[in-house]
Amino acid sequence: MLLMLALVAASYFSDITLTVAMTPSDFVWQGFMQGNKDGCKEWPIEGESTLSWHGKPLDYMPFVYKHPDYWKVIEQETKGTGNMLCSRKLFDDSEKAYNLTEKEMIKVENICGKLCLIGADDDTLWNTGKYIRRMDERLKKTPHKCDYEVLVYKYGTHFVFPETLIKLLVPGFSKFVMKFIFKSAKEHADECRQTRIDIDLKLRKVMSEWNNM
Template sequence: MTTLRTIAALGAFAAFTAAAEPVIRIEPGPVVLDGNAIHLSIAGVPPRSEVTLSAQRWFAPVSTQRPRPRLFRSEAVFKADDDGRVDLRTAPSLRGTYVGADPRGPFWSMQPLAGVERAEPGSVDTSEVRFELHIATKQQATSRVRLVPSLPEVLTIAVDSLPGAVFATLPGTKKRPAIVVIGGSEGGSLVTTAAAPLASHGFAVLALPVFSPPDSRTGTREIPALPAEWADMPVETLDRARAWLATRPEVDSKRIALHGTSMGALLVLLGAAHLEWPAAVVASVPSDLVWDGWGPGVELGTRSTFSLRGKPLPFVPLVGYEEELKGFERQEPVILRRTFEQGRAKYPDRVAPARVPVERIRVPLLVIGADDDQMWPSGAMARNIVESRKAAGLQTEALIFRDAGHSLYDTGYAPTTTYNTGLRKTGGTPEANARAQAEAWTRTIEFLRRALGGTP
């Protein structure tokens, strides 16, 4: 008995000693699917002491320019509780790159480190985040987590019959609900980066590029088989995606949703209003109106962005677009939102004919808008969609973020501090953008699972 008591006492002492060692805990780490919740905490530091937690990551934002990764860093100072612990879900950062309680703060508040050269693509692990804990100037602990964009078992293939398209799904014999994902006016293959992350949540995903504009620097086009302009684009373009998905044995062709961002959101809303097969719709930073088309050889104000059954849809022309773009030459902020607001104000008689008939959408609909969107007024336009459907007795699931901007398609765990550093403004504060991204990502997955009847 004495021996057992001695062993128990030694074990308790060892546990106390281990707990007293400073440690950074990451749950459920060390590898997390990006977008899933991460719980950061600190333990084993002197009670009521000030501690500094820093985070560092090589990061390259998703962009048509394919930028080389830069080294980003965040720092936050906390006061430990009476037990020598800091729980980032509740403990406020006293100072640093962010303040207040925010479990994602160390991730989104990272800023580029000055004087550090960009890395070559593939030479650094952009998924890894490294943490350091300091008391005064002494390092006490380190830890790391990898934010993987998708599960390793996701199968991804190129779709030869749909130029630039990518299909992604988890393995298995059960039929899965599918999502057709459409990107915005950036065009090209950028939208295909969304396929594997969404597929990691149990969906079969077809990411479909619909146009490929010339590169602003070189004039070359990434996907020459696609249109160079966004003008008179057939809404029936979506039918090609459905037809291909219907041939796949792993897809339940009766459960195909549409997901669009920005101009892609306008396309999926039109598709859901005029086509019979969509089972659910997600429209992120959408428009409630059709606007004029653009691209090489397209004179502004002369062509619609979309057509239906071979006929151009009514549209509202932008006003002041070319003058707004001169801001790049003058080194002044470029705020494209103004051209949409000015067009709506100048042509009130064209608004009603150009409106998307959202009351015709009889399947579950999620709209996501942002009031500080500086690309176009997606917050106000999302509200218009909700109100039009309400007047028709239809419900709409809506997320409208007051202080966020246009760039909502991410998970809330990537740096958001550089969104508005260039001349082209997208809007939102770094904190508001990250919060909106996190909620929008989670709610989108939940909505699609619910609307499509779950996943295998």
């Protein structure tokens, strides 16, 4: 969700000159809460958007599942997969039921400076590869203000962080811990690590060029 917020913020504030979005969506979500409600750890908020502008909620894609089915769908999809969490069905079914319109889409063409869109096709939370490719097509067809780079990998899971950042977050145990969070990180450990190394190198280059602007 935070990376969706980063894209929206950059599309509104022209003085943001570097935007790095990892596992982003290209549309605004319905609002949701996390905690404990009727045995559910997360639930949608009826009539609420995740974001607002000058006190007015932004248009959003509503989730097709209501409470408590929302969390039950996530639990059912996650069960037995070997992943910490799976929620792609929630997003895919919602998009099929709603049919996204221009109102809910993030206006990435308004983003200034450098834009990096990063994700992996084996993300089990949402179909970020599809969303990033859709943003790429949007930018190809629409006059835009940014110099953008698309990095979509086959393997990398939801945690497409630079390898050095992963090591800082879980020092000494990054490879071990990742295998217990996502099945793909266990079955394709070397490929996922190579993805993180590649992201690390490319973001270092982007940051260096940005600092010298």
